Amino acid sequence: MGRSPCCSKEGLNRGAWTALEDKILTAYIKAHGEGKWRNLPKRAGLKRCGKSCRLRWLNYLRPDIKRGNISxxxxxxxxxxxxxxxxxxxxxxxxxxxxxxxxxxxxxxxxxxxxxxxxxxxxxKQNSQSKSRAIEPITSTQPSKSTQATQVIRTKATRCPKVLLSMQSPPPPPETEIHSSTATEDDSPQASLLNHPQDGPNFHCGTEEVRAYHNDSDFLNFGRWNAFQPSDVIDGDGSMDNDYDKILARGSERSLALFDDLTSKDWAMNRCLEDNSTLDLEYLAHLLDSEEWP
DNA sequence: AAACAGCGCAACCGCCTCGGA
DNA sequence: TTCCGAGGCGGTTGCGCTGTT
Incomplete structure (x- = not known):
């Protein structure tokens, strides 16, 4: 019954990773790159589940991980x-x-x-004193167990294999072309686009269909957004083609425009934050604080 | 000094999505 | 179109450390 485990658990190490295991994993990934997690333990000579290796790498061993307290x-x-x-x-x-x-x-x-x-x-408490408001703030520490507050944008964390470039934006210079599918997370198309952060706010979908989609759908769903094709928008009967789109919060055009800017800056941040982290964080905080934020 | 409680974090689990065959 | 494997995600667990009694 149930699902088969992701790998045979027999004879595999579990629990905390040893320094030696870390070393082996790091060396292997440096030599062969990420991916093929299922085969990785065998090839690297680790008695670990592939998933476990992936997790260890992503959460702990990756060189770009920032250690220390959260500012x-x-x-x-x-x-x-x-x-x-x-x-x-x-x-x-x-x-x-x-x-x-x-x-x-x-x-x-x-x-x-x-x-x-x-x-x-x-x-x-204050609210109850000064009459109730229509929308409650996020309150739960366990949102999964309770309903998400109404303003939470429920998105899908989808990958972004395709990017729809604005028709209005100038074509990117050669060095900013969309990366191939081998790009890592940090080299994602979104990130590469923001090699020119000044172009960021102009990164939007350029057709009326797209605008309509934005008006009526998940304006924060980066994955969907970037994977978006005009043909995705409307089914034959004119309805939206994905169920989850229907349950997403509705965003206003204004919010969309603002978030265009936010995401663009954000992508820029992914690229540039090493040099400029405080600045960008402040900028993001400012944006999120903006009065225009819904 | 020992026992206990609370907390933080690394690791695990199971479900979901995607892409290729 | 369907199936299946791989990878990714969020929720949960459990161990070890620290503070308190």
Whole structure:
């Protein structure tokens, strides 16, 4: 009964990784690159599940991982992004270069969730005193167990194999061409586009169909957005073709435009944050603080 | 000093999506 | 079109550390 395990668990090490295992895994990935996780343990001579190797690499061994305490700016950003995206940890982590989804998830569950709870409880006190509001803030530290607050944009963390470039944007110079499918996360098409962050706000879909789609759908769904093709928009009967699109929160054109800017800056951040992290975090925080934010 | 409780974090689990055959 | 393997994600677990009694 049930699903078959991702790999044979017999004879495999479990639990904490040893320094030797880390060394072997790191050396193997440096030599052969990421991917083929299922075969990796065998080839590398590790008695570990492929998934376990992947997790260890992504959450701990990767060289670009930022260690140490989460800064105040990062914390603020996490709170805001969580308010916006809910428990989409990978998406949130994507906005915080060097941080892993696991780390952010843990941080939220242990620290920020409580803070958010405390804040919201005091806020709801105020609210109850000064008449109720239509929309409640995010309050739960366990959103999965409770309903997401109405303003959370529920997205799918989809991969972005395709990118729709704006017809209005000038064609990118050769060095900013869309990367091939071998690109890593940091080299994602979105990131590469933002080699010219000044072009960022102009990165939008250029057809009326697309605009209609934005008006009526998941304006924050980067994956869908980037994978978007005009033909995706309307079925034969004129309805949206994906169920999850239907349950997504509705975003206004205004919000979309704002988020164009936000995501663009964000992508730029993924590229440039090593040099400029504070600045970009502040910028993001500013955007999220903007009055125009829904 | 020992026992206990609480917390933080690494690791695991199971489900989902995607892409290729 | 369907099936299946691989990879990715969010939720949960459990171990080890630290603070308190």
């Amino acid at each position: 105040h700016e990062e914390e603020e950003l996490i709170i805001r992004l969580h308010k916006l995206l809910g428990n989409r940890w990978s998406l949130i982590a994507g906005r915080l270069p060097g941080r892993t989804d696991n780390e952010i998830k843990n941080y939220w569950n242990t620290t920020l969730g409580k803070k958010a709870n405390a804040q919201s409880s005091s806020q709801s």
